[in-house]
Amino acid sequence: MKNKNRNIPKVFSLLLSFVTFESDISHLRGDYEEIYLSIYEKEGRTRAVLWVLKQIFKSVIVYLSESIIWSV
């Protein structure tokens, strides 16, 4: 039977948790899941996974930019 799991793949979910850099991320992970599911349903799994990868990358950029600003 084809895998019908429409949640964020676990490895990406863990990476998102790692790069979110917040103490309380439960609601944020819920937001990511909801948007992922929306993209999955409208545009398919590949687009949804690409979106998650982009979010991971952007989270790192946002964190680094904040770190640089506050260290100056």
Add this chain to the structure above:
Amino acid sequence: MKSLSKQEEQILLSIYHLQEEAYLVNIREKLKEMTGRYLDVSTINKSLKRLQRDDFLDSYSGDPTPVRGGRAIKYYKLTNRASEELKEIKSVYEKMWENVIFPLKNS
């Protein structure tokens, strides 16, 4: 008084329009509807945190839903400070845009 960035203004106005349904996912969709582009989750979250820290927003938790993997929703609402700030911004814009006619005349 700390001035709001354009993005923060747009987020506050999105929250105003969303009323009781103002949480990150809906804010993102409202911004897309108003501006034509999606902002990244981390960018919106960073602005929401800053707005809350600077007393423009309050937040409260909603019920978890299955679509969110059983995780609760964090809703936002405008504070009195946000209301005052947006009122002032609107007043400034109205004065500045008064009698502006397109195409603009060259000076």
